[in-house]
Amino acid sequence: MDRAWDAVVLAEADDVAMALADLAPGPVRVRIGAAVETLTLAAPVPLGHKFARRAIAAGAPVRKYGAPIGVATPPRSRPARMCMCTTSEAAARSGSRRTPMPASPITRRSLAAAAATLALIRPARAAWPDRPIRIIVPFAPGGGTDTTARIIATPLAERLGQSVVVENRPGAGGAIGMAAAARAEPDGYTLVMGHFATHVVNMAVHRTPGYDTARDFIALGITSTSSNILAVNPQRHPALDSLAAFVAAAKARPGELSYGSAGVGSPAHITTAMFLRTAGITAQHVPYRGGAPATADLVGGNLDFMFSGASDSIPHIRAGRLRGLAAASRQRLASMPELPTVAESGYPDFAIEIWHTLSARRGTPEPVLATLRQEVAAVLTSEPVRARITAMGVDATPTLAEPAEARVQAELARWVPLIREAGISTE
Incomplete structure (x- = not known):
């Protein structure tokens, strides 16, 4: 024939x-x-x-x-x-x-x-994509990173005409999943959903994390930003009604106040450590296996304060179980606009935002990268997706394509030296 x-x-x-x-x-x-x-x-x-x-x-x-x-x-x-x-x-x-x-x-x-x-x-490469795409989530199912990835996966699959599968690879503060993504071929079929800690903090606190953000990944888009809120238990500390009052109390009792976090190198830990350094105060760190149990102990009166995630702390603040003193964001939170920022409260250069980003392997062919950026932008700017991400208690205003990558690189350059200088390490 x-x-x-x-x-x-x-x-x-x-x-x-x-x-x-x-x-x-x-x-x-x-x-x-x-x-x-x-x-x-x-x-x-x-x-x-x-x-x-x-x-x-x-x-x-x-x-x-x-x-x-x-x-x-x-x-x-x-x-x-x-x-x-x-x-x-x-x-x-x-x-x-x-x-x-x-x-x-x-x-x-x-x-x-x-x-x-x-x-x-x-x-010649076959028309991309011609097989399913996976999004590696370096954390367990059910958390904010996993939820964000799943919100994005379905509409992205519809636009690309291929299945998009979320694969959870938790462990070592996200380093295990990130390293797995870094070993994947740079062909556009493996993406990774990470955040400030996986992309920036791990580069400072792990001696050998198994990947290098600048070398291995390129951001397709920042999906959302959120911030930690400095909160205290009003029953335990009724007089602490402002950031200035908190700093004064901590200086009066150096090293005595305790705070929780989701673990060494977690966003809450880094935010707290950087603020303590900025304000010139000291406190005892109590690491937990996740932010939720740490927040629960703060509500229960077992901790003095905590920079807790907005989605974890706002319900307790609204109910009166916690008192919010300041947000670590650049601008006031849309979900709690009455709460001042740390910068507004006397520390104008202080702001740490927790962003989530969807990334591809660096070295992905430019035509594939262009398609991914275009389709990810369409997904992140769609009203249904923004509404679902906003419902998580975060800011769903996305940063797309090259500006997203520029922000990741700028945050690496800013925070990695500061975290190392502070002596924060998982080793």
Whole structure:
């Protein structure tokens, strides 16, 4: 049965040059042994090539290891035809009466020449995406990072026409999942949903995290931003009604007040440590296995204060179980606009925002990267997605494409040296 081809690429140098000669650079359909592939010819093979001892002609036979397998013709306005038949049948179909030249013997020199000629072509990528895409979440199911990834996955799959699967790889403060994403091929089929801690903090607190944010990842978009709120238990500390009052109490009792966090290197830990350093006060750190149990202990009166996540603390503040003193964000929180920021409360240069970002592997082909950025932007700016992310108690105003990557790099440059100077480490 006839099939459409542009050329046949085989092992012998003469025949390779014959098959490729006269073909313009660009995609060509070829047969390599039993496989059919679309290749991209990076440069034309000139007819004067030292291995092209005769010009390719319509109906000229092409041989593999001395066995005639068909006829190759240069491309026309429509795909050239290739008959998988014997030499005599090929000649009959093509109208050629010439006797095919005998195949030259295969030698080490001819194979080396063939390899050099074949270096002019490279496999063309199939239309992307042609298989499912995965989003690695470096935390357990049910948390904010996981929820954000799942909110995005469904509409992204609809836009790309392929399944988008969320894969949870928790452990080591997100380092295990991030390292797994860093080992993936940079082909656009593996993305990772991380945040300020995975992309910035881990670069400072882990000696060997198994990945490097600047080297391994490129941000497609920052999905949301949130902030920690400095909160106290009003029953335990009824007089602490402002940030200034809190700092004064901490200075009066150096090292005595206790605070909780989701663990060493967590956003709450980093935010607190940086503020203590900025304000010139000290306190005792009590790490927990997650932010929720730490907030619960603050509500229960077992801790003195905490920079708790907005989504964790606002319900308790609204109910009167906690008192919010200040938010660590650049601007007042949309979910609690009556709460002043730390910057407004006497520390104008202090702001730490917790952002989530969807990233691809650095080195992903530019056309794939462009498609991902375009579709991720469409998803993050859609009202249904923004509404669902806002319902989590965070700011769903996205930062897209290059500005998102610029922010990640700027935060790396700012915070990694400061965290190291503060002596915060998981080692």
